[in-house]
Amino acid sequence: MEQFANRKNIIGGIILLVGLIFIVRLFFLQVVNSTYKLSAESNTRRMEIVYPARGLIYDRNGILIAHNLPSYDLKIAPYELEEFDTAQLCEILNIDIQKLRDEIKRVKQNRNERFNPIIKQLSPETFGKLKERQYKYPGFYFSIRTLRKYKREIASHILGYVGEVDSNDIKRDPYYELGDYYGVTGVEYEYEKFLRGEKGRKYKLIDVHGREKGSYKDGKFDTDAVLGRNIVLTIDADLQEYGETLMKNYCGSIVAIEPNTGEVLALVSAPSYNPSLLVGREREKNYKILDSDTLEPLFNYSTQALYPPGSTFKPVNALTALQENAVSTSTTYYCDLGYYARGVKIGCHSHPSPLDLEHAIQHSCNAYFCNLFRKIIEDPDFGGVEAAYLNWRGHLVSMGFSKPLGIDLPFEKGGFIPLPSYYDRYYGSGRWKALTIISMAIGQGEVLTTPLQIANLAAIIANRGYYYTPHLVKHIERIDTIDSKFTTKHVVSIDTSYFKVVVDGMDKAVNVSGGTALIARHREIVICGKTGTAQNPHGIDHSVFMAFAPKDNPQIAVSVYVEHGEWGSSYAAPIASLMIEKYLTDTIAPYRKWIEKRMLESNLLKVE
Amino acid sequence: MRRQINILTNTDWFTVILYLFLVAFGWLNIFAVNYSPDDGSFFKLEHRYTMQLLWIMICLIMILVIFLIDSRLFSFIAYPVYGFSIFLLLVVLIIGTAIHSSKSWIMLGPVSFQPSEFAKLGTALALARYLSGYNVKITQTKHVFASLAIIAFPAFLIMIQPDFGSTIVFGALLLMLYREGLPGWILIFIVLVAVLFLAILMLTQFVVLSILGGLGIVLFSVVARKPLVFIIALLIAGAFSGSYYALSYYSVFETKNIYVLLATLGFVSIVGLFYTLIKKIKGTTLIVLAFYLSIGFTYSVDYLFHNVMKEHQRNRVNVMLGLESDPYGYEYNVRQSKIAIGSGGFAGKGFLKGTQTKFRFVPEQSTDFIFCTVGEEWGFLGSFGLVLIYASLLIRLIILAERQRSGFSRIYGYGVISILFFHFAVNIGMTIGLFPVIGIPLPFLSYGGSSLLTFTLMLFIFIRLDSTRKAYLI
Numbered sequence A: 001m002e003q004f005a006n007r008k009n010i011i012g013g014i015i016l017l018v019g020l021i022f023i024v025r026l027f028f029l030q031v032v033n034s035t036y037k038l039s040a041e042s043n044t045r046r047m048e049i050v051y052p053a054r055g056l057i058y059d060r061n062g063i064l065i066a067h068n069l070p071s072y073d074l075k076i077a078p079y080e081l082e083e084f085d086t087a088q089l090c091e092i093l094n095i096d097i098q099k100l101r102d103e104i105k106r107v108k109q110n111r112n113e114r115f116n117p118i119i120k121q122l123s124p125e126t127f128g129k130l131k132e133r134q135y136k137y138p139g140f141y142f143s144i145r146t147l148r149k150y151k152r153e154i155a156s157h158i159l160g161y162v163g164e165v166d167s168n169d170i171k172r173d174p175y176y177e178l179g180d181y182y183g184v185t186g187v188e189y190e191y192e193k194f195l196r197g198e199k200g201r202k203y204k205l206i207d208v209h210g211r212e213k214g215s216y217k218d219g220k221f222d223t224d225a226v227l228g229r230n231i232v233l234t235i236d237a238d239l240q241e242y243g244e245t246l247m248k249n250y251c252g253s254i255v256a257i258e259p260n261t262g263e264v265l266a267l268v269s270a271p272s273y274n275p276s277l278l279v280g281r282e283r284e285k286n287y288k289i290l291d292s293d294t295l296e297p298l299f300n301y302s303t304q305a306l307y308p309p310g311s312t313f314k315p316v317n318a319l320t321a322l323q324e325n326a327v328s329t330s331t332t333y334y335c336d337l338g339y340y341a342r343g344v345k346i347g348c349h350s351h352p353s354p355l356d357l358e359h360a361i362q363h364s365c366n367a368y369f370c371n372l373f374r375k376i377i378e379d380p381d382f383g384g385v386e387a388a389y390l391n392w393r394g395h396l397v398s399m400g401f402s403k404p405l406g407i408d409l410p411f412e413k414g415g416f417i418p419l420p421s422y423y424d425r426y427y428g429s430g431r432w433k434a435l436t437i438i439s440m441a442i443g444q445g446e447v448l449t450t451p452l453q454i455a456n457l458a459a460i461i462a463n464r465g466y467y468y469t470p471h472l473v474k475h476i477e478r479i480d481t482i483d484s485k486f487t488t489k490h491v492v493s494i495d496t497s498y499f500k501v502v503v504d505g506m507d508k509a510v511n512v513s514g515g516t517a518l519i520a521r522h523r524e525i526v527i528c529g530k531t532g533t534a535q536n537p538h539g540i541d542h543s544v545f546m547a548f549a550p551k552d553n554p555q556i557a558v559s560v561y562v563e564h565g566e567w568g569s570s571y572a573a574p575i576a577s578l579m580i581e582k583y584l585t586d587t588i589a590p591y592r593k594w595i596e597k598r599m600l601e602s603n604l605l606k607v608e
Numbered sequence B: 001m002r003r004q005i006n007i008l009t010n011t012d013w014f015t016v017i018l019y020l021f022l023v024a025f026g027w028l029n030i031f032a033v034n035y036s037p038d039d040g041s042f043f044k045l046e047h048r049y050t051m052q053l054l055w056i057m058i059c060l061i062m063i064l065v066i067f068l069i070d071s072r073l074f075s076f077i078a079y080p081v082y083g084f085s086i087f088l089l090l091v092v093l094i095i096g097t098a099i100h101s102s103k104s105w106i107m108l109g110p111v112s113f114q115p116s117e118f119a120k121l122g123t124a125l126a127l128a129r130y131l132s133g134y135n136v137k138i139t140q141t142k143h144v145f146a147s148l149a150i151i152a153f154p155a156f157l158i159m160i161q162p163d164f165g166s167t168i169v170f171g172a173l174l175l176m177l178y179r180e181g182l183p184g185w186i187l188i189f190i191v192l193v194a195v196l197f198l199a200i201l202m203l204t205q206f207v208v209l210s211i212l213g214g215l216g217i218v219l220f221s222v223v224a225r226k227p228l229v230f231i232i233a234l235l236i237a238g239a240f241s242g243s244y245y246a247l248s249y250y251s252v253f254e255t256k257n258i259y260v261l262l263a264t265l266g267f268v269s270i271v272g273l274f275y276t277l278i279k280k281i282k283g284t285t286l287i288v289l290a291f292y293l294s295i296g297f298t299y300s301v302d303y304l305f306h307n308v309m310k311e312h313q314r315n316r317v318n319v320m321l322g323l324e325s326d327p328y329g330y331e332y333n334v335r336q337s338k339i340a341i342g343s344g345g346f347a348g349k350g351f352l353k354g355t356q357t358k359f360r361f362v363p364e365q366s367t368d369f370i371f372c373t374v375g376e377e378w379g380f381l382g383s384f385g386l387v388l389i390y391a392s393l394l395i396r397l398i399i400l401a402e403r404q405r406s407g408f409s410r411i412y413g414y415g416v417i418s419i420l421f422f423h424f425a426v427n428i429g430m431t432i433g434l435f436p437v438i439g440i441p442l443p444f445l446s447y448g449g450s451s452l453l454t455f456t457l458m459l460f461i462f463i464r465l466d467s468t469r470k471a472y473l474i
């Protein structure tokens, strides 16, 4: 036995110790811990999300407005990347080499980033080129999405646009995952749940290079994508397009409603923009441009702009006064170029005097309506100004004022009809009377309404006392009903019988010499209308007109606002009459062509 | 003194059977990794499994050749073989072919060969020859240096290829030197420095310092023979770092974790030093000093690496250590390897049924990561069995080595044991995540002609020496 022979035990011991450590470790790895089994499964499985095509959008006559085009996102599986011709790939993708490197680095560094495409929305040509050469770039793969494509590049404010969800949206609705699209505004937003369909999932077996090796467990866990539902709008695409053309040189809005259903036939907000601008890779860039435009093309003037209603409010006061027996149809008042009372002076233009109610509407006599308004507010039956005022306000609310009507568009404004407390704060409790707020008589002062509410008022008068909440969707595929709030008849608090005099007055305003809106007259169609001027403290007043036609069995009710158009008769009335004529006769009569020409050629945007 | 004996009856068949089993099992697993239903004809050399079968044939022929050679010859040819392997290492540096950015292959027509594998055999033989020489005592310093030189020369040539994995295999021969009388503390010292060096480059400073601190405290309490010291030290460390964090939590000041750790370690070590001085305990001062030295070493290596070295030099070191040469990222290999082994479960998924194997999730799976296939397809039973067989082989070889009468045979035997053991420990250790990924094969199982042939020659020269142990006394 030599000196160091016992060291064999130490060496043997080390070997056995290492063996023992390995066995213990293997026991924990293979028998105790079961997570590796799952990892091995998920390794060989790739979930692919199948994105359904978004529902198509049609107009009321079945004309296709919005459909979809396939778009391809380029993604990478970082562990499957092999060396490839970077320069060639960058050339195909038309991007900087450094940018590609950065993107790859980003995905490599963060596992969660790998579902984020490195390039979004490749053009079909780029996709074609890349698909041919895909074998050259292992680790790169595509995911197919759809993007909106507009057959008719109109109605951007109605349609809204589709964007990518952010982390807040995901928190709000777990259906969404990073990279999903959803409707951000407009009908795309309101009817998102129907339009989007349901994403499908496919599980595929893959090898380490991401090559498909068949479906996982014979597709037992796969779910099919459900196509988005198609939607039929109440909009008449041709009328909408015509309205947008008429308004192209103006700032303002057109709202046209089918009175007996509340279906919106056209909803124009000007200036408008091409909806295709907010699609795809250019969306963010274009959005910034539109957003910084001082004319606010992204702003929906028809539902969000608030104006004093001006003289279009006179029929409202007339109806309220008749309902409350404050005046009768035969009540007459003198007008001496205005209304004068205890420090109050409201001017009027020259017209025959005295006038009864019908003719007061025809000539839009300010003095008449100041007298009429005083009668309403100073009605002794209520025992006080405040109670009478509240009663008057109640009639307005029943006609859809002071709160959003509930159209199926986001961000609709409700307007403003002050409560007595507002005046109490302003003038002191009990220290305000009819004369204090006399400008309400002619729709000026504190009262604010949206163009949509004025169109709805036109519909109420056309219907002689009721309305349906204006709405934009007529039909949803596979649902066959629309929200019941759009099929509920709202009867206003004014008896049908009182509408006759107002309708007649509006008829005369358009069709009888001396009326304020003779320019809107059509030889075959009896258009009833009321001009207005919305006071603008910042510059030239806005031109306002509301109308419906034909007088009997009305088919269309319209409100038109043209900012800085000054008189109702100068822009709003001709444009409204053209819309009515276009809708009812599908053409513009030769003797009225000059009106159309003048509207198309004038330009109020340059004034800005 | 010569006795005529039958070689066959004196051959250790137990070892031979273990060898044959390992080779056959290895081949099955290589087949599992590389087989694909649309491979076509089996007899095509482009298939790794066919190629490996060919190499196994060659190995069997070489075994026959070894048994036909007079066993006394091995001692005589030890130096020439060593010289030849050095020659090959020089040749490969000049005309070698680079694979994975390391110039370590000689291509001879369709056959490629790795001289670094062959050099392991040459070095084991030469070292055995040298140490079995008359009057050579490993306890003497000059002989220690001569032995280290025999090891270092080929190791250096392999390091500049660069092939870090194969280089450190030569360090395994220290185990053989230890058996022959190398003072134990030299072995421990070299191993510790090497481990520390690797740890500094592969782990974060924070982890390295934590391990050093823990180790220091354990050693301190062991040497002081007071287990309580260990607990007290932990309490002090906990209280100190805890109050540090509390202060930074209440924004008294802000600090990085590493500074908290350094301050804690400094504080604890100074307390320990005072304790040593007051109680006059022997040896513990040395531990504290060694601890300070290690921290100094840590920082100087770190400084050298990050501040003195240039970018390209740093990259070269990283490539050498196999740290950043992996295109999928450092973590990927080990993760996939552990998934493969772990998903095997108790009984395994069955031959050819491993999804990790079939879909090639582990890179280098037929060479360095062959153990993954064993773990995945044969389960805990298979991997347990393999570890058991490997350990049995090594223990059996110790028994064989110890029964040799000639110094050359015994020392050579320990050379074989050291190298096989090192490969076994590092290779399986890395696949199950106990050791950093250093690309060296699992002997007899991994795919690769050079390594299979070298290990076969190495083992069977020893078996041949053993079979005639009673016949000759050299």
Ligand SMILES: [Zn+2]
Pocket: A335, A336, A337, A338, A348, A349, A351, A364, A365, A366, A367, A368
């Ligand atoms: Zn008047």
